[in-house]
Structures are given as C-alpha cells and as structure tokens.
Amino acid sequence: MKRILACVFALLVMIGSSAAYAVLPDEIMSDPAKELRARNLSRELRCMVCQNESIDDSAAPLARDLRLLVRERIAAGDSDAQVLDFLVARYGEFVLLKPRLEPRTLLLWLLSPLALAGGGLVLWIQNRRRSRSAAGQDNSTAKLTAEEEARLKKLITEPSLPDRSV
Amino acid sequence: MIAEAGHYALVLALGLALIQSTVPILGARWGDAALMNVARSTALAQLVFTLASFLALITLHVTSDFSVVNVFENSHSMKPLIYKITGVWGNHEGSMLLWVSILALFGGLVAAFGNNLPLSLRAHVLAVQAWVASAFYLFILMTSNPFLRIINPPLEGRDLNPVLQDPGLAVHPPMLYLGYVGFSISFSFAIAALLEGRIDAAWARWVRPWTLLAWIFLTLGIAMGSYWAYYELGWGGWWFWDPVENASLMPWLAGTALLHSAVVMEKRNALKVWTILLSILTFSLSLLGTFLVRSGVLTSVHAFASDPKRGVFILLILCIFIGGSLTLYAWRASALKQGGLFAPISREGALVLNNLFLTTACATVFVGTLYPLALEVTTGQKISVGAPFFNLTFAPLFVPLMLAVPFGPLLAWKRGDLLGAAQRLFAAGVAALVAIAVLWAWTWGGSTLAPLAIGLAVFVVAGALSDLAERTGLFRVPFGTAVRRARGLPRSSWGTVFAHAGVGIALMGIVCETTWNSEYIGSMKTNDVAHVAGYALKFDGLTQRQGPNFQEVAAQFEVSLDGKWLSTMKPSKRSFTTRGSTITEAALLTRGASQLYISLGDIAADGTIAVRIYHKPMVLLIWFGPVLMAFGGMLSLSDRRLRVGAPKPARVPRSLQPAE
Numbered sequence: 001m002k003r004i005l006a007c008v009f010a011l012l013v014m015i016g017s018s019a020a021y022a023v024l025p026d027e028i029m030s031d032p033a034k035e036l037r038a039r040n041l042s043r044e045l046r047c048m049v050c051q052n053e054s055i056d057d058s059a060a061p062l063a064r065d066l067r068l069l070v071r072e073r074i075a076a077g078d079s080d081a082q083v084l085d086f087l088v089a090r091y092g093e094f095v096l097l098k099p100r101l102e103p104r105t106l107l108l109w110l111l112s113p114l115a116l117a118g119g120g121l122v123l124w125i126q127n128r129r130r131s132r133s134a135a136g137q138d139n140s141t142a143k144l145t146a147e148e149e150a151r152l153k154k155l156i157t158e159p160s161l162p163d164r165s166v
Numbered sequence: 167m168i169a170e171a172g173h174y175a176l177v178l179a180l181g182l183a184l185i186q187s188t189v190p191i192l193g194a195r196w197g198d199a200a201l202m203n204v205a206r207s208t209a210l211a212q213l214v215f216t217l218a219s220f221l222a223l224i225t226l227h228v229t230s231d232f233s234v235v236n237v238f239e240n241s242h243s244m245k246p247l248i249y250k251i252t253g254v255w256g257n258h259e260g261s262m263l264l265w266v267s268i269l270a271l272f273g274g275l276v277a278a279f280g281n282n283l284p285l286s287l288r289a290h291v292l293a294v295q296a297w298v299a300s301a302f303y304l305f306i307l308m309t310s311n312p313f314l315r316i317i318n319p320p321l322e323g324r325d326l327n328p329v330l331q332d333p334g335l336a337v338h339p340p341m342l343y344l345g346y347v348g349f350s351i352s353f354s355f356a357i358a359a360l361l362e363g364r365i366d367a368a369w370a371r372w373v374r375p376w377t378l379l380a381w382i383f384l385t386l387g388i389a390m391g392s393y394w395a396y397y398e399l400g401w402g403g404w405w406f407w408d409p410v411e412n413a414s415l416m417p418w419l420a421g422t423a424l425l426h427s428a429v430v431m432e433k434r435n436a437l438k439v440w441t442i443l444l445s446i447l448t449f450s451l452s453l454l455g456t457f458l459v460r461s462g463v464l465t466s467v468h469a470f471a472s473d474p475k476r477g478v479f480i481l482l483i484l485c486i487f488i489g490g491s492l493t494l495y496a497w498r499a500s501a502l503k504q505g506g507l508f509a510p511i512s513r514e515g516a517l518v519l520n521n522l523f524l525t526t527a528c529a530t531v532f533v534g535t536l537y538p539l540a541l542e543v544t545t546g547q548k549i550s551v552g553a554p555f556f557n558l559t560f561a562p563l564f565v566p567l568m569l570a571v572p573f574g575p576l577l578a579w580k581r582g583d584l585l586g587a588a589q590r591l592f593a594a595g596v597a598a599l600v601a602i603a604v605l606w607a608w609t610w611g612g613s614t615l616a617p618l619a620i621g622l623a624v625f626v627v628a629g630a631l632s633d634l635a636e637r638t639g640l641f642r643v644p645f646g647t648a649v650r651r652a653r654g655l656p657r658s659s660w661g662t663v664f665a666h667a668g669v670g671i672a673l674m675g676i677v678c679e680t681t682w683n684s685e686y687i688g689s690m691k692t693n694d695v696a697h698v699a700g701y702a703l704k705f706d707g708l709t710q711r712q713g714p715n716f717q718e719v720a721a722q723f724e725v726s727l728d729g730k731w732l733s734t735m736k737p738s739k740r741s742f743t744t745r746g747s748t749i750t751e752a753a754l755l756t757r758g759a760s761q762l763y764i765s766l767g768d769i770a771a772d773g774t775i776a777v778r779i780y781h782k783p784m785v786l787l788i789w790f791g792p793v794l795m796a797f798g799g800m801l802s803l804s805d806r807r808l809r810v811g812a813p814k815p816a817r818v819p820r821s822l823q824p825a826e
Contacts, residue, residue, distance in 0.1 A: 024687070
C-alpha cells in the first residue's frame with residue numbers, strides 16, 4: 001500500500017512539472033545523466049531577482065550564474081541534497097521553491113491534508129446525526145407571501161404563458 | 167472635452183449606485199413596490215453611464231489624445247488600431263474601468279431580464295450589486311482616475327508594454343473579468359437571501375444560470391490566458407503557479423464547487439447553507455484576486471501597476487465585503503432550514519465529495535499563494551512557494567476526484583447503488599486498462615507512471631460517454647430509439663457529458679506534454695539542421711522587417727518529416743523603439759493536436775542564433791479540454807429548465823422520459 005502511495009505521489013509530481021527552459025547551449029553538461037539531475041534541481045530553485053520563476057525558466061543573468069553553480073557542484077561530485085544545502089547556506093531558504101517542512105512552514109504543508117480530513121470528519125458527523133434523526137420532521141413547507149400567492153394564482157388562471165427567459 | 171464627459175459620467179454612475187444601494191432596501195422594508203422598482207431603473211441608467219464613460223476612454227485612446235495621462239503612458243500614435251483599443255484595459259486605470267463596466271452590465275442584465283424574480287428579491291439583489299459597484303466607483307474616482315489631464319500635452323505617447331501588444335489582450339482580460347465579476351451575481355443573491363431570511367429551490371434555479379455564465383467565461387478566460395502565456399513568453403510553459411494565475415484559479419475552483427452544490431440545492435433542496443457560503447466565498451476570492459493583481463502586493467510577471475494607496479483602498483473594500491458578508495452569514499445562516507435527506511452513496515453524496523475535494527484544492531492554492539506574504543508581514547522571513555510545492559500538494563487532490571467523476575452522474579438521487587454504477591462503468595474501466603497496457607508496451611523502459619495517468623484520463627472520458635450510453639440505452643435498444651432518446655435528453659445532461667469529458671481530455675494533454683515532450687537547445691548557423699522528434703528543421707537564414715511600431719528579425723526554418731517538406735516556420739525577435747525592449751515571437755507549427763515550437767535566443771553578429779525547439783505532443787488538448795468544459799456549460803445554460811418562468815410544456819407528450 002505504501003509503495004502504491006509513493007507511486008501515486010511520484011506520478012503527480014511528474015504530471016505537474018512543466019517543461020520550460022531558459023538553459024543556454026553552452027551550459028549543458030556532457031554527461032546526460034548529470035545534465036538531467038542539474039535540470040531537475042534547477043526547477044526547484046528560485047531565480048531570486050525574478051518574480052516566481054525557477055532558474056530553469058529564467059533568462060536573467062543571476063539565473064544563469066546559479067545554473068552554472070549547480071552544474072559545478074554536480075561536477076564536483078555533490079549529491080542533490082548537498083547541492084541544495086550549499087545553495088541554501090549561501091542564499092537562504094528563499095532560494096527553494098518548495099519550502100522545507102519546518103515549524104514555520106507547518107501550516108503551509110499541513111493545511112491541505114487537515115482541510116480534507118476535517119471536511120471529511122464534519123461530513124461523517126453530519127451524516128450520523130442526520131441518520132439518527134432520520135425520522136425528522138418535514139420542514140420543506142414554508143409559507144407563501146402575499147406576492148407569491150398572487151403570482152401563483154396568476155399562473156394557475158392563465159395556463160399558457162409566453163416563453164419568457166431569464 | 168471627451169475626458170471630462172467620461173469622468174462626469176462615472177460620477178453620475180456613482181450617484182445612481184448610491185441611490186440603488188439604499189432606496190430599494192427601504193422599499194423592501196416598507197413593502198413599497200414603487201421604491202423597490204427604483205432598483206431596476208437605476209441599474210439600467212448606471213449601465214448607460216458606465217458604458218458612456220468606458221466608450222469615452224476608448225475614444226481617447228483611439229484618437230491618441232496624449233493630453234490624457236492614461237493615453238500618454240500606454241499608447242503611441244503608430245500603434246495598430248486593435249492595440250489602441252485593447253490597450254484601454256492593458257493598464258491599471260483602464261482595467262478597473264472595464265471591471266466596473268462589466269459589473270454594471272451584469273446589474274443591467276438582472277434588471278432587464280429579472281422580471282420573473284419576486285420583487286423584493288430583485289430589489290435586494292440589485293441593492294447588493296450597487297454596494298459593490300459604489301465601492302469600486304469610489305476606488306476609481308479617488309485613486310485611479312483614467313481621465314486625468316497633463317497640463318503640457320506631449321506630442322507622442324510612451325507606447326504599451328510590448329508583451330501586451332497581442333490579440334490575446336483583446337480576449338483574455340475581458341473574459342476573465344466577465345468570470346470574476348459574474349460571480350458577483352451569485353454573491354448578491356446569497357446576501358439577498360440572508361437579508362430576507364428566505365431561501366428555497368427556486369432561489370437555486372435563479373442563481374444557477376448566472377453562476378454557470380460566469381463559470382463559462384472564467385474557464386475560457388483562464389484557458390485563453392494560459393495559451394497566451396504559452397506562445398508569447400517564449401519558453402513553452404503554460405502554467406506557472408504564479409500568484410496572479412492562482413488568483414484566477416481560486417475563484418474557478420470555488421465556482422466549480424458552487425455550480426455542483428447549486429445542482430443539489432435546486433434538485434433536492436439540500437445543502438442550502440453550504441451553497442450560500444460558497445457563493446460568498448467565490449466572489450470573495452474574485453475580490454481577493456482583484457486585490458492581489460491590482461494592489462501590486464505581488465509584483466510578478468503580470469504586474470503592471472503598483473501604488474500602496476490603491477492597495478490599502480482595495481484591501482479596505484476586501485475587508486468590508488468579505489468580513490461583512492461572512493458576519494451576516496454567521497448571524498443569519500442558522501435561520502435557513504436544511505432540507506432534503508440523502509444517503510452517503512447517492513448523487514448528492516457524490517456532489518458533496520466533489521465539493522470537499524474542490525474546496526480543499528482551493529484552500530491549498532490559497533495557503534500557497536498567501537503564506538509567503540503572511541510570513542513576511544508577520545516575521546519578516548522570506549520563503550518561496552512555487553511550482554514544486556503546488557505540484558506536490560495540489561495534484562494528489564485531483565486523482566481521487568477524477569476517479570470519482572464518472573460515478574457521480576450514474577448514481578441515483580437520495581440513495582445510489584455503487585455496485586450498479588461500477589458495473590455500468592465496466593467498459594470505461596476496460597478502456598482505461600487497455601490504454602495503460604498499450605502505452606506501457608509502446609513506451610517500454612520509459613516513464614512507468616505517465617501511462618497510469620493517461621489511463622485515468624481515458625477512464626474519465628469513457629465514463630462520461632458511458633453515462634451517455636446509459637441514458638440513451640445505446641447497445642441495449644435499437645439504434646434509432648437510442649438516437650431519439652439522445653435527442654430528448656435534457657441539454658444539461660449533454661452539458662455534464664461534455665464538461666466531464668473535457669476534464670479528462672485536458673488531463674491527457676497535460677500528461678503527454680510534460681512526459682513526452684522533446685527539446686533541442688543549441689546554436690545554429692545558416693544551413694544547419696536540427697532534429698527533434700523525427701522532424702528535421704533546417705535554418706535558412708535571417709530576414710529583417712519593419713513593423714508599424716517595431717523592428718523585426720525573423721529566422722526562417724524549413725521543416726521536413728522523413729525527407730518530405732512540410733512547412734516553413736518563422737520565429738522572430740521584435741525590438742520596440744519607444745520602450746527600448748525586445749520580445750521573442752515564437753513560431754508554432756500544429757500537427758494534429760501536437761505542436762512544434764521554435765523560440766529564438768540571442769543572435770550573434772555572424773548570424774549564429776541560439777535557438778530552442780520543442781516538440782510538444784498533444785499539447786493542444788490542454789486547452790481543448792477547457793473549451794469542451796465551457797461548451798458543456800453553454801449546453802447546460804440553454805436547457806429550458808434553467809430559463810425560469812418557462813412553464814410551456816413540451817409540445818409532444820413523451821411516454822419515454824429519460825431518468826435524470
């Protein structure tokens with residue numbers, strides 16, 4: 001079950017990731033496997049002078065510097081986590097487009113599952129309460145106002161109204 | 167003169183809106199029909215004056231009257247006529263004027279076509295509509311007046327941002343605003359219901375067409391904007407999880423939920439309180455979107471205006487309307503009686519599930535968009551929340567939702583038969599499995615998970631078709647009978663089929679584009695050939711061209727497949743002299759639903775070009791899906807049931823009424 005969940009997760013990450021490149025020809029690493037790693041890492045890193053663009057998308061000079069830096073670290077033999085750590089140590093958490101799970105980002109990460117679970121719980125409780133008072137009274141008959149009475153009468157007396165649309 | 171007239175018309179519209187926001191309410195209190203009817207005439211007059219004001223601004227732009235600040239800053243005498251017109255809403259002041267014009271338009275529509283509404287309901291609705299309008303007229307007049315003059319008029323304008331000089335600007339903002347502002351109607355209906363303390367199934371019947379109309383426009387507006395970004399920004403991305411995009415996605419998600427809960431309310435008289443809340447939330451999110459985009463609180467790709475004074479004003483509007491309406495809701499909602507019992511496994515249950523997932527998805531986008539702002543304001547710490555976060559949190563919510571979509575329409579109201587629905591979806595399930603198996607075999611060794619996602623998309627599409635087959639009795643009854651039944655099906659059932667199929671189609675496009683796209687990044691000299699996904703693209707050289715207000719360098723590519731010539735593609739770079747900026751115009755070649763995409767990078771002195779070429783398989787499905795959804799919405803909108811007060815019976819009494 002856990003593996004299936006992991007698969008589903010991985011699938012979704014993949015579906016969502018958009019392909020957009022500002023990588024220049026001279027940056028590309030000779031080893032395709034390393035280049036792919038550099039690409040994937042670039043998508044997680046923010047171009048700090050741009051608005052909400054990853055360094056993979058951005059054409060800004062800073063983004064190019066960061067792309068080259070990422071490739072330099074990869075060429076030096078760093079693992080993906082080490083590259084990210086290096087960049088965070090240098091530029092702060094702001095560089096990560098996906099914030100790490102920390103006390104201050106707890107709400108950010110947990111709101112979605114909590115909302116789903118909370119909403120589900122409320123529905124379940126409501127359903128139980130409703131089925132308990134299932135015999136419940138009929139409350140669908142509200143009284144008509146004078147205006148509605150008049151309109152109803154009109155509708156009954158002239159059966160074929162012209163087709164009027166709203 | 168025209169500028170002053172436009173300004174004055176706007177002031178008059180404000181005056182009318184102030185009358186409209188008070189007199190009809192008093193009329194409803196005192197039971198005075200004459201006072202209540204004031205709402206109708208003021209709404210229509212307001213529409214006339216706002217349109218006059220808007221037309222005045224268009225005239226100023228078309229005639230290039232640079233003595234008006236707004237025209238000077240955003241126009242140029244050499245600009246093509248279409249961009250002179252669309253440039254009106256390509257800036258802050260003008261786009262706010264478009265906003266209120268559309269608001270006035272919707273108010274006018276309710277006034278003109280709402281003859282069948284109970285008088286007091288119409289009075290309340292139009293009054294609430296006028297509250298919103300007054301706030302935004304004040305905002306424009308006090309902080310963003312588009313009719314300000316310059317004492318010493320310059321001879322030439324500063325031109326419009328080149329990125330915006332595109333046909334996309336003619337369609338995208340008006341569509342989006344029609345969507346955003348259209349939700350004000352369901353908001354006004356909700357507030358009116360709370361004020362009156364009465365709500366019934368008929369209320370849902372009135373609200374649904376308006377919500378549907380707004381939703382159709384918003385769907386098309388978002389899709390249009392996404393396609394525009396795709397071809398204009400030059401890197402082939404179509405969704406960036408940019409806060410401005412999120413600002414439009416949130417009302418869409420809430421609006422989609424509202425559309426579905428309104429169905430339950432209309433058909434089964436249940437979920438009343440929830441529908442009211444969703445109406446309020448949807449329009450609140452539209453207001454929030456306006457705030458985010460217009461205040462400059464996030465300076466992003468889209469942002470072309472910022473001024474703290476404006477930000478504070480809109481924030482105030484936001485607080486008053488959202489705070490006020492939620493307080494009213496908390497106070498009055500308990501007075502509204504809940505009705506309509508149903509079992510968890512039922513059509514209602516499925517729609518509740520839909521609402522649960524859509525609102526959670528909406529909450530996810532909300533927290534992701536606003537958390538960095540909130541954190542920075544409260545603690546001064548800066549974090550980034552971007553695409554990787556949203557992909558990880560948003561997408562998982564859509565898998566269970568998509569799995570459930572085909573089941574919904576097959577379940578009966580009140581108490582459904584899950585096993586029966588599953589049996590009827592057997593063929594759809596088989597289709598999905600076949601798709602997965604075929605794709606797996608075909609892309610052996612490639613992505614293992616993309617075929618699963620495609621399978622899910624096939625399941626949604628096939629599920630929608632199964633629903634249709636089930637309703638018409640296709641394959642069970644003679645073909646002629648099935649066709650006759652299909653013709654007799656309510657249009658809203660057809661609408662459901664198309665809209666749900668659209669969701670699946672869009673998913674197919676998304677998965678194909680992200681998984682199997684191929685790219686070529688390189689430098690090319692004349693006569694070099696690039697190979698992408700079987701296509702050969704030969705670079706033929708550069709040509710220069712003079713546009714109306716720009717200079718263009720175009721590269722010519724000859725595209726061939728298996729040695730056979732297909733077409734010529736001409737990506738280009740345009741330099742706009744007035745603003746001194748350069749933009750890339752990508753070249754697109756459509757093959758079926760797939761596209762070849764060429765975008766130019768730097769051009770060296772010796773004629774070597776940096777170029778990016780993408781092959782994007784099935785990419786057009788990403789936008790075809792939403793178009794199908796919107797088409798489904800239109801079909802549903804044309805259903806005669808939704809045209810309130812159309813009690814004309816069907817001409818021929820049918821013995822075989824399809825179940826709904």
